[in-house]
Amino acid sequence: NAGVTQTPKFQVLKTGQSMTLQCAQDMNHNSMYWYRQDPGMGLRLIYYSASEGTTDKGEVPNGYNVSRLNKREFSLRLESAAPSQTSVYFCASSGFPGQGNKGTINEQFFGPGTRLTVL
């Protein structure tokens, strides 16, 4: 199992450009998350999806949109990138134990991250 995968690993954008960060998990998890991590800081939740077909705002949603394409995939879109969005973006997933799900309750599994620089 690959766990949680993210693409791309690195990206440089100019102010005003748009892009979509892709995330997929193969652990049969219902919930998926997008976080950003700025230098020396913890993770801040941008958006999450408790289950397929639902999405909700987290702590810092402004400037972002998300799509839960299916149970496996959860994408994050920056419509008009700004330098303040320079950060490392992590996707994560979690599920309830049993039912073929990996992990304990509320345990989140993270992807390797996307390092985004907006000039």
Add this chain to the structure above:
Amino acid sequence: RKEVEQDPGPFNVPEGATVAFNCTYSNSASQSFFWYRQDCRKEPKLLMSVYSSGNEDGRFTAQLNRASQYISLLIRDSKLSDSATYLCVVNRGTNAGKSTFGDGTTLTVKP
């Protein structure tokens, strides 16, 4: 006040030392607690869950004090490989989107 606060660190300790990190949380309704480890420029990974009765995993011991609203992580006999940032995570419920991460405490173990 932040919902989850950790010792600011950094902690620089010699190999073999015992080191303890504390984390306080403000929401008394919090239900589950975790310590994650994050290596430089890598993704966070679960180190251990924290149970009310306390739990131990090898050299690592986690404790929860609900009355005082803090959790702790004790690392005994520190190894060079323990050098990382340790993140405290608090869940306000069992539903998705209820996790809050602390800013992390950085540990450097030196020979």
